[in-house]
Amino acid sequence: MLHEARSGHTGGSLSAVDAIVALYFHHMRHNPSNPRDPDRDRFILSKGHAVPALYATLAECGYFDVGELLTLRKINSRLQGHPANTKTPGIEVSTGSLGQGLSFGIGVALAGKLDGKDYNVYVMVGDGETDEGQIWEAAAAASHYKLDNLTALLDRNRLQIDGFTEDVMALEVASERWRAFGWNVLEVDGHNMREILDVLHKADAHKNQPTMIILHTVKGKGVSFMENKVQYHGVAPTDEEYKKAIKELDELEKKILEKYEKRR
Amino acid sequence: MGKLINPRDVYGDTLVELGEINPDIVALDADLSKSTKTCKFCYRFPNRFFNMGIAEANMVSVAAGLASCGKIPFVSTFAVFVPGRTYDQIRMSVAYSDMNVKLFSTHAGVSVGKDGVSHQMLEDLALMRVLPNMKIFIPSDPVITKKIVYLMAENKGPMYSRVGREPMEIIYDEKELEDLKIKRMLHIKDGDDLALIACGTMVKNAIEAGKELEKKGISTGIVDAWNLKPFDNHTIDKIAKKVNAILTIEEHSVIGGLGGAVAERLSETGYKGRFIRMGINDMFCESGDPRDLLEKYGLTIKHIVNQAEKMV
Numbered sequence: 203m204l205h206e207a208r209s210g211h212t213g214g215s216l217s218a219v220d221a222i223v224a225l226y227f228h229h230m231r232h233n234p235s236n237p238r239d240p241d242r243d244r245f246i247l248s249k250g251h252a253v254p255a256l257y258a259t260l261a262e263c264g265y266f267d268v269g270e271l272l273t274l275r276k277i278n279s280r281l282q283g284h285p286a287n288t289k290t291p292g293i294e295v296s297t298g299s300l301g302q303g304l305s306f307g308i309g310v311a312l313a314g315k316l317d318g319k320d321y322n323v324y325v326m327v328g329d330g331e332t333d334e335g336q337i338w339e340a341a342a343a344a345s346h347y348k349l350d351n352l353t354a355l356l357d358r359n360r361l362q363i364d365g366f367t368e369d370v371m372a373l374e375v376a377s378e379r380w381r382a383f384g385w386n387v388l389e390v391d392g393h394n395m396r397e398i399l400d401v402l403h404k405a406d407a408h409k410n411q412p413t414m415i416i417l418h419t420v421k422g423k424g425v426s427f428m429e430n431k432v433q434y435h436g437v438a439p440t441d442e443e444y445k446k447a448i449k450e451l452d453e454l455e456k457k458i459l460e461k462y463e464k465r466r
Numbered sequence: 467m468g469k470l471i472n473p474r475d476v477y478g479d480t481l482v483e484l485g486e487i488n489p490d491i492v493a494l495d496a497d498l499s500k501s502t503k504t505c506k507f508c509y510r511f512p513n514r515f516f517n518m519g520i521a522e523a524n525m526v527s528v529a530a531g532l533a534s535c536g537k538i539p540f541v542s543t544f545a546v547f548v549p550g551r552t553y554d555q556i557r558m559s560v561a562y563s564d565m566n567v568k569l570f571s572t573h574a575g576v577s578v579g580k581d582g583v584s585h586q587m588l589e590d591l592a593l594m595r596v597l598p599n600m601k602i603f604i605p606s607d608p609v610i611t612k613k614i615v616y617l618m619a620e621n622k623g624p625m626y627s628r629v630g631r632e633p634m635e636i637i638y639d640e641k642e643l644e645d646l647k648i649k650r651m652l653h654i655k656d657g658d659d660l661a662l663i664a665c666g667t668m669v670k671n672a673i674e675a676g677k678e679l680e681k682k683g684i685s686t687g688i689v690d691a692w693n694l695k696p697f698d699n700h701t702i703d704k705i706a707k708k709v710n711a712i713l714t715i716e717e718h719s720v721i722g723g724l725g726g727a728v729a730e731r732l733s734e735t736g737y738k739g740r741f742i743r744m745g746i747n748d749m750f751c752e753s754g755d756p757r758d759l760l761e762k763y764g765l766t767i768k769h770i771v772n773q774a775e776k777m778v
Contacts, residue, residue, distance in 0.1 A: 294534060
């Protein structure tokens with residue numbers, strides 16, 4: 203998708219995708235044939251630049267045709283470079299200017315409480331994104347209003363555009379910061395499906411507080427030469443990189459399927 | 467001088483009235499509910515009122531989330547803060563996302579007075595006018611204020627409205643505004659020599675200036691540009707055909723607001739008459755009594771009359 207578009211954010215999409223897949227395929231209540239179902243659980247991608255991961259997930263779920271993914275970032279496409287709710291089925295709100303999605307999620311969670319609905323709201327936030335002041339305005343408001351129907355997922359891949367988060371603008375100890383703001387904080391390996399699903403159930407069950415799940419992730423996960431490399435934040439793979447990456451991912455897929463078959 | 471009513475009180479009371487009719491109406495404020503008068507809504511509907519603290523950016527995006535679930539959020543604080551501090555949140559979460567959020571700000575303009583420049587918003591109309599999907603309404607008296615709040619609640623889409631801090635005189639009776647329509651300015655009076663096109667607090671001054679000008683034998687038309695966006699090109703074109711002098715008056719920068727919008731239309735349609743924008747001339751003002759400020763910065767009835775006389 204990104205290779206075809208010749209632009210986009212590879213690293214942050216790969217760190218985020220496992221949790222997004224877990225939410226859409228195994229956790230959230232949602233209906234691809236009725237994306238506006240008022241009782242749906244909501245997923246909001248506050249780190250909008252990782253939208254290729256979300257588009258791929260939405261397409262596999264049936265929100266739109268998988269073939270459409272190759273129109274990403276091209277003229278007349280519904281798949282904009284950053285999420286656009288007015289264009290793409292399944293997108294809740296337009297993001298891409300960092301810091302706003304968590305606040306939007308608070309509004310959705312407040313509406314759920316007002317209407318007595320039992321849906322949950324999941325907001326994925328980038329670690330670099332928590333540099334934004336609005337994130338902390340939202341952090342205070344969510345705990346003030348005791349929004350236990352709101353769960354944030356922090357994609358803690360430890361990199362932002364200009365380098366390591368701890369060099370650009372230190373945000374450790376992240377868990378202590380969120381706890382201090384009144385959140386229930388859980389930490390998990392953001393690439394371990396079983397652990398992610400387990401922690402999502404814990405988050406849903408927690409009462410009187412919003413939950414922050416810190417996903418310990420690897421930027422560029424799954425492609426050896428991209429992993430933990432800051433230069434893959436905002437670029438698409440070249441022809442050669444693309445071939446190499448696809449080969450690695452195909453091998454990985456084969457391995458996973460073999461393991462799965464053995465278990466059965 | 468007629469009876470004075472504060473448009474902020476009208477806003478608060480109307481919000482309560484609407485809240486009784488429509489359970490989806492909710493209100494948000496950023497620790498200024500006693501000044502914006504959303505406190506009235508808070509007293510009546512505490513569960514549907516959200517004080518977001520002194521955190522305006524969060525407030526605007528939260529409102530968008532509420533709107534996405536069918537709520538009709540009215541967001542209020544001083545105009546220097548919304549839209550002043552929150553342009554990007556309005557752009558992304560509200561306008562681009564096309565959310566049904568109603569931004570109703572108070573304390574706009576230089577007539578905020580003694581608090582000074584930090585609290586005198588003179589750029590909000592320009593900021594909101596450039597945003598696609600945004601509609602802008604500027605009440606000129608207490609009666610139209612109520613009408614506009616209803617109109618905001620009853621029509622879908624992102625909207626912005628602003629009132630000042632000071633009480634206003636009544637211009638309209640309710641009957642006159644019965645068929646108030648979006649994209650249709652209010653033609654208060656016809657005139658053959660000159661047209662005064664004003665908005666908000668300056669409409670009353672324009673009406674009074676018009677009376678003085680008539681006494682001096684200058685036939686003066688008066689238009690209330692209460693709906694700045696979508697812009698009523700039709701009314702501007704009609705006026706341009708009729709008079710050889712047009713003067714816009716607003717409590718806002720002369721750049722980008724009403725004067726800017728009229729200037730754009732007039733130059734695109736080849737207007738040959740005289741045209742002047744009255745407003746704050748691309749400068750920061752200062753603390754002072756509202757009346758002294760309007761006097762010093764040139765927005766009184768006398769200033770309008772003097773300017774108009776030079777144009778005909």
